[in-house]
Amino acid sequence: MRIIFFAVITLSAILNFGCGTDDNQFNKASLRKTIIDAISGDVDSNNKLQGMLTPKHIGKSDFNQLYIDSILIDDQRFFSVILEYADPTLNVFAIYDGSLNFYLLDKSLNGYLSSEFVKVGERKFVFVQERFFTKDVLSLDRLSIYEIFDGSASLIYRAISRLGKDNIESFQTIEAITDDYILTKITGVQDRRINNRIDTFYLSSATKKYSSRSDWFNNYVKQEIKDYSWLITKPQITAEFSDPKGEVKDRRYKISLDDEWGEIPRYIEDKLVKQPLKGEKFIYKSLNSSFTILSIPSGEDGEKYSPYVLSETQKGQYHIRTSAVFEIGESYLQIFEHTCGANKYFLLFQCPKSIYLEKSKFFSEIINSFKIDCF
Numbered sequence: 001m002r003i004i005f006f007a008v009i010t011l012s013a014i015l016n017f018g019c020g021t022d023d024n025q026f027n028k029a030s031l032r033k034t035i036i037d038a039i040s041g042d043v044d045s046n047n048k049l050q051g052m053l054t055p056k057h058i059g060k061s062d063f064n065q066l067y068i069d070s071i072l073i074d075d076q077r078f079f080s081v082i083l084e085y086a087d088p089t090l091n092v093f094a095i096y097d098g099s100l101n102f103y104l105l106d107k108s109l110n111g112y113l114s115s116e117f118v119k120v121g122e123r124k125f126v127f128v129q130e131r132f133f134t135k136d137v138l139s140l141d142r143l144s145i146y147e148i149f150d151g152s153a154s155l156i157y158r159a160i161s162r163l164g165k166d167n168i169e170s171f172q173t174i175e176a177i178t179d180d181y182i183l184t185k186i187t188g189v190q191d192r193r194i195n196n197r198i199d200t201f202y203l204s205s206a207t208k209k210y211s212s213r214s215d216w217f218n219n220y221v222k223q224e225i226k227d228y229s230w231l232i233t234k235p236q237i238t239a240e241f242s243d244p245k246g247e248v249k250d251r252r253y254k255i256s257l258d259d260e261w262g263e264i265p266r267y268i269e270d271k272l273v274k275q276p277l278k279g280e281k282f283i284y285k286s287l288n289s290s291f292t293i294l295s296i297p298s299g300e301d302g303e304k305y306s307p308y309v310l311s312e313t314q315k316g317q318y319h320i321r322t323s324a325v326f327e328i329g330e331s332y333l334q335i336f337e338h339t340c341g342a343n344k345y346f347l348l349f350q351c352p353k354s355i356y357l358e359k360s361k362f363f364s365e366i367i368n369s370f371k372i373d374c375f
Contacts (some may be wrong), residue, residue: 086319139164289351
């Protein structure tokens, strides 16, 4: 079952799921087959897609969803394509016409994706929603609007459209689209100054995109994220630290460790991974055990750094892969890869064989407490 995550939109959405009848025209079934064949390595199918897929997609048939929507307007068919993976760096959104002419490609979308064709007067749009999480529990939607022109399409609007916090939802919904501006309405926010307020996004002649001078809802959401604290059941490594120069560094993860764990900040791991990675290491001296947290550069796969095979243990928008437990001298080593949004981290766990079983519950609680930020 596929769930559309759109907030209420007061525009008229016109959907058409029929198939083309012209022998030279694609329909949803034939387009889907072309994409799947291209992912499987078929060169001719990949060429027909005109650059939608990269070499990283070839062989990656474990996508979360391949969703194709279509609309028929004035006897011309258009397709929107969502190819979504657990690794958001592989996500693809594309627009084609019925002859598979390439109109648009966007590789910047994260989280759970949904799309819908919308027609306003003579103008044609595709609305795409992203749903993702930040700080584990804050749920966000971001709306992107693409306009279809003669022979091309482009992104004209992008803004946060929903915040879910503590079972309370607030929204920014589209009220009207004109040639000069887009009107949005803000509802459900706790700040009375902007609740039920109308914001205006004006079209820039230079960028051809709509933007707001006030951007009330986006600023409200940013402040809510900044002010929100995780609720944890025991002491936790703080979310920020200062370097020797006093500069505050953002730490995009949390892990529950008590004060017995000493930290080695700005740690470089170059022995347990194939290539050096930077991060922090936490050591429990009396147990001779450690957790090392390493940031993986954006857009890179864990296989570039992990010397061991990583198997999926959790799919979806928050993706976890883990290695088996390996013997390294007198110690055991296990690697966990966490991916969410644009963030990807390794958690390396190492402890002596002699205490592995004795303290397994203790270590498991710490491993399960590790979470990364999705924003």
